[in-house]
Amino acid sequence: MANVLAVLEQRAGALKQVSQEVLTAARSLADASGGSVDALVLGPAAIDVSELGTHGADRVIVVEGDDLSLYQPEIYAAAVVGQTQSGDYVAVMMSATAMGKDLGPRVAARLDCPLAVDVTGVEWSDGITISRPVYSGKAICRISITPSPCVISLRPNVFTPRENPRDPSTEKVAPPKVEVRARTLEIKEPEKAHLDVAEASVIVSGGRGLKEAENFTLVEDLAEALGNAAVGASRAVVDAGWRSHADQVGQTGKTVSPQLYIAIGISGAIQHLAGMRTSKVIVAINKDRDAPIFKIADYGIVGDLFEIVPRLTQEIKNLRGA
Amino acid sequence: MKIAVCIKRVPDTETRIKIGADGKSIVEDGVKFVLNPYDEYAIEEALQLKEKSGDGEVVAIAMGSAASQETIRGALAMGADRGILLQTDAVSVNPVTVAKVLAAELDGAGYDLILFGKYAVDDSSQAVGTIVSELLSLPSVSAIGHLELADGKGTAEREIEGGVEVVEFSLPAVVTADKGLNEPRYPALRGIMMAKKKPLEVKPVELGDGGMTVIQLALPPERPEGRIVGEGPDAVPALIEALRTEAKVL
Ligand SMILES: Cc1cc2nc3c(=O)[nH]c(=O)nc-3n(C[C@H](O)[C@H](O)[C@H](O)COP(=O)(O)OP(=O)(O)OC[C@H]3O[C@@H](n4cnc5c(N)ncnc54)[C@H](O)[C@@H]3O)c2cc1C
Ligand SMILES: Nc1ncnc2c1ncn2[C@@H]1O[C@H](COP(=O)(O)O)[C@@H](O)[C@H]1O
Numbered sequence: 001m002a003n004v005l006a007v008l009e010q011r012a013g014a015l016k017q018v019s020q021e022v023l024t025a026a027r028s029l030a031d032a033s034g035g036s037v038d039a040l041v042l043g044p045a046a047i048d049v050s051e052l053g054t055h056g057a058d059r060v061i062v063v064e065g066d067d068l069s070l071y072q073p074e075i076y077a078a079a080v081v082g083q084t085q086s087g088d089y090v091a092v093m094m095s096a097t098a099m100g101k102d103l104g105p106r107v108a109a110r111l112d113c114p115l116a117v118d119v120t121g122v123e124w125s126d127g128i129t130i131s132r133p134v135y136s137g138k139a140i141c142r143i144s145i146t147p148s149p150c151v152i153s154l155r156p157n158v159f160t161p162r163e164n165p166r167d168p169s170t171e172k173v174a175p176p177k178v179e180v181r182a183r184t185l186e187i188k189e190p191e192k193a194h195l196d197v198a199e200a201s202v203i204v205s206g207g208r209g210l211k212e213a214e215n216f217t218l219v220e221d222l223a224e225a226l227g228n229a230a231v232g233a234s235r236a237v238v239d240a241g242w243r244s245h246a247d248q249v250g251q252t253g254k255t256v257s258p259q260l261y262i263a264i265g266i267s268g269a270i271q272h273l274a275g276m277r278t279s280k281v282i283v284a285i286n287k288d289r290d291a292p293i294f295k296i297a298d299y300g301i302v303g304d305l306f307e308i309v310p311r312l313t314q315e316i317k318n319l320r321g322a
Numbered sequence: 323m324k325i326a327v328c329i330k331r332v333p334d335t336e337t338r339i340k341i342g343a344d345g346k347s348i349v350e351d352g353v354k355f356v357l358n359p360y361d362e363y364a365i366e367e368a369l370q371l372k373e374k375s376g377d378g379e380v381v382a383i384a385m386g387s388a389a390s391q392e393t394i395r396g397a398l399a400m401g402a403d404r405g406i407l408l409q410t411d412a413v414s415v416n417p418v419t420v421a422k423v424l425a426a427e428l429d430g431a432g433y434d435l436i437l438f439g440k441y442a443v444d445d446s447s448q449a450v451g452t453i454v455s456e457l458l459s460l461p462s463v464s465a466i467g468h469l470e471l472a473d474g475k476g477t478a479e480r481e482i483e484g485g486v487e488v489v490e491f492s493l494p495a496v497v498t499a500d501k502g503l504n505e506p507r508y509p510a511l512r513g514i515m516m517a518k519k520k521p522l523e524v525k526p527v528e529l530g531d532g533g534m535t536v537i538q539l540a541l542p543p544e545r546p547e548g549r550i551v552g553e554g555p556d557a558v559p560a561l562i563e564a565l566r567t568e569a570k571v572l
Contacts, residue, residue, distance in 0.1 A: 071487070073462070098482035102464045105417065105449035109456035114416050114533045117447045129537065134445050138339040139348070140542050143415055146533035181461035182491035189485045196484040202571075245467070245502050246481055251335055251443065252359065252501045260571040271335055277542070281569045283561065289550070296545050299564050303554040311555040315562055319572070 002033035002090035006057065007080055009099055010043040013069060017199065018095035018154075020055045020161035025122055025154055026093045027056030027164050032124035033090055039168070040083055042076055042175075044069035049170060056164035065175040070184040071099045077106035078176040084111060089149045091128060096153035097198070104153040114150040116143060118255070120158050120278070128152075136251045136274035156198060157257040158278070190246075195230040197249060201259045205232030205249055205276075209265015209286065209305055213242035218309045219264055225316040232256070232276075234266045250275035265305050268293025285309065323378035325368040326433045327402065328424055328451070329361040331386050331393040332444045339541070346536045355389065357396045360439030362506035363499035367469060368437050369401045370504065379403045381433075385423050385529075387411050391522060398517035399509035405522040415445065416532025421453035423527050429458055435476075438498040440465045448498075455496035462496035463489045467503055 006026035008019040026037045039057035041047055045064045052060050063079045080103065084092060092107055094100040096118045108115035120140070121131035128145045130152060197203050204226065206219040216231070223229035233243040235250055249256055251271040261279035266272060268284070268291055276282070277296055284297035285305050294300045301308055333339075333348070334356045340349040368380045382397035384390040385408040394405035408423055428436055436458075438451030448465070455462030467486075468479040471493070478497055480487050509517070551560040565572045 077456075098465065098480065098487075101448045102452060105447075105452035105464075106456050108418050108449070109421065109453040112418065115418055115447070115449055115453075116534070117417075117449055133542070134539070135333065135339050135348070136335055136443055136446070137542065139341065139539055141415065141536060142538040142540075144535050144537050148533060150533070182463060182489055182495070185488045185490055187482065187485040187487055188479075194484070198483050260565070260569075274335070277545070281565070281571050282545075282548070283565070294548065294550065296548070298545070298548040298569065299561055300548060300550045301552060301554070301557045301561055302550055303557070307555045308558060311558045312561070315558050316572075319562065 002030070003035035003088055004030045004037050005080070005084060005087065005089045005092045006037055006039045007092060007094040007103070008039055008041045009095060009097060010041065010047055013044050013047055015041070015047065015049070016097075018097060018156050021156065021159040022093050022095050022154060023052065023055035023057055024162045024164075025159045029091060029093070029122055029124055029128070035090065038083070038087060040080065042068050042079055053166040053168045054163050055161055056166060057168045058166055060168045060170040061173055062170060063173050063175050068175060070187065071102070072180065072184055073102055073106060073182055074178050074180050075175055076103055077110060078178045080107050081110045082176055083173075084149065090147045091149055092151045094153050096155050100153040104151045108151040111149065111151070113148045114145045116145065116150065117153050118155045119152050120155050122152065133278070136271070137255070137277050138274070155255070155257060157201065195228065197230045197232045197247060197256050198254045200228065200230035202226050202229035203232045203249070203256055203258045203260070204229055204262045204264065205234065205266060206237065206264045207234035207266030208236040210237070216242060218305070218313075222262070222309055222313045222316070225313045225320065227320070234272055263293050263297070264309060266293055267291050268296065323371055323375045323434045324432055325371060325378065326381045326383055326428055326431070326436045327361065327364045327368045327397065328436070328438050328454075329365065329382055329384050329393060329397055330358045330439070330442045331355050331384065331390045332358045332442055335359070335443055341539055341541060346539050348539070355393070357393050358439050358442050360441060360443070360499055360501070363501065363503045364437035364439050365397050365400050365402060366504045366506040367499055368435070369507070371435065371471065381406060383408065383424065383427060385410065385420065385527065391524070394522055395517050396509065398520045398522070399513045400507060401513060404520055407522065407524045408527040409524050410527050410529050412529040414529050414532050414534070415536055416534040417445075417447040417449035418453055419530050419532030421450045421457060423529060424450065425454045425457040428454065434494050435471075436460070436494070436496045438496065440498050440500045451496055451498035458496070460494055460496050461491040462498075463491060464498045465500045466497050467500045469497060469503065
């Protein structure tokens with residue numbers, strides 16, 4: 001038996017989108033290895049787990065506690081490790097979100113087992129082989145793992161959710177009692193709630209070509225016209241104080257893999273490309289035909305963004321309106 | 323305060339990566355190596371804390387080949403007091419294995435705070451610091467952009483998707499530094515001269531493979547050749563058409 005434990009993530013009691021990706025990847029690994037998928041959810045009472053069977057969970061384990069609504073590293077790690085010890089698992093999978101990147105190492109340390117972070121491919125043939133980007137995405141490393149078990153965190157937006165309906169049983173488990181030396185007190189949210197670039201499936205990013213902070217309204221308008229799109233930025237404009245660091249895409253910012261990435265007035269420096277080169281479709285708008293961004297863009301328009309972007313926004317609106 | 327900072331020698335991010343003949347590692351000839359950029363934030367924070375508290379010691383610790391001495395000298399030039407090189411030519415792609423070696427050095431040495439970078443720009447595991455904290459049974463906060471310490475306690479902020487987590491912890495502790503924590507200083511000429519005289523201890527260490535074996539290192543698949551759909555605003559309809567019918571993302 002080679003079961004897979006899928007550790008899911010919630011925010012304010014609602015399961016996050018990435019959970020479907022983790023379940024999908026866990027399902028394919030379990031199918032290949034001949035095991036089953038257990039989904040583990042930690043959080044406050046009354047999380048709706050009824051949909052988890054849709055993406056292939058055979059069993060759902062819920063750890064409920066009032067103080068579990070925020071990510072509490074020590075309690076979460078103890079709960080995941082506790083579950084791992086009560087089942088025959090070949091892998092513990094989670095999403096490489098801010099939470100997963102903190103939790104995965106803790107679990108691997110406690111289990112003294114292999115850890116692969118930000119994984120973009122998982123294969124099974126008598127053992128696990130993963131692929132993950134290294135050197136800021138400039139190379140891909142394939143690694144064979146001797147599971148004892150192993151911990152794998154998946155790069156968000158890479159594993160496309162697939163339905164694979166089951167009828168899972170649900171069990172509730174009490175949270176482990178542990179001494180807490182690091183406690184998450186709160187999540188400060190930005191005044192204006194906006195979609196995070198790390199989670200969006202469409203991103204419109206602006207760079208120094210926009211000339212000044214106020215002109216970012218062009219980028220925001222396009223993002224709004226596209227619907228569920230996030231606004232990203234190059235480091236040049238974050239350093240200039242036009243946008244917050246949370247919006248920065250690239251090596252010292254966020255790594256994103258959306259379905260559509262539109263780069264406006266961004267030259268395409270290697271550190272920017274490091275953060276977005278795995279996007280499915282890349283569009284570049286730049287007045288310089290030789291800008292490096294065009295080398296990785298699927299579609300480009302050469303010209304003045306101040307003329308092109310408003311037109312693009314208008315045509316998208318027309319399309320949506322129709 | 324006695325503070326440790328773990329630092330790593332990594333290829334400069336501007337470097338073009340070439341895959342070696344073994345198909346499992348990069349060609350190092352001609353590659354410029356630097357102190358991992360995130361570790362600069364860790365060193366800067368350590369120096370500021372020492373300066374604020376008025377006394378104490380900042381120790382820079384690197385595991386790696388003999389060449390990492392140069393990286394440690396860089397930290398000493400910024401202002402760290404002494405360095406330790408845990409020397410080995412072996413590498414492991416399991417961050418747990420790397421963390422064990424560092425934890426063995428840090429264990430029992432009486433550090434009030436141990437700092438790491440958020441991640442190393444070569445393997446980008448974003449894991450070693452957090453694993454060390456677990457191995458040493460210390461509280462930790464990863465990828466912090468803000469830190470405050472007072473009365474044996476700390477508060478740190480870390481950026482998460484769509485917000486900032488505020489975490490309170492007791493000392494001693496481990497934190498890993500994100501961009502934004504501070505503005506790392508450039509070593510002054512005087513610092514560079516002084517660094518040559520600061521103590522740097524070299525200790526040989528052993529490293530296992532940790533159950534993970536590289537079978538291939540390859541350049542990422544080339545993106546299919548893109549195309550310029552046109553010039554100026556009149557190209558917008560062609561772009562929309564391509565996004566709808568070819569790429570099917572609209
Ligand atoms: C260690 C390190 C880490 C880094 N990390 C990151 C990172 O995480 N993310 C990141 O983005 N950068 C990062 N950088 C910085 C990176 O090297 C570049 O400096 C930065 O990406 C440039 O931003 P930009 O493309 O907005 O600006 P520029 O390079 O100045 O490009 C502006 C572009 O706008 C175009 N333009 C100007 N006017 C118009 C117009 N009217 N219409 C259309 N196009 C126009 C120009 O042709 C040009 O191509 C890092 C650098 C270092 C050294
Ligand atoms: N070989 C090493 N020697 C010293 N510190 C290291 C080493 N590898 C990683 N680190 C530290 O751990 C952090 C995270 O690295 P990683 O988990 O590999 O992304 C780095 O920023 C360093 O602070």
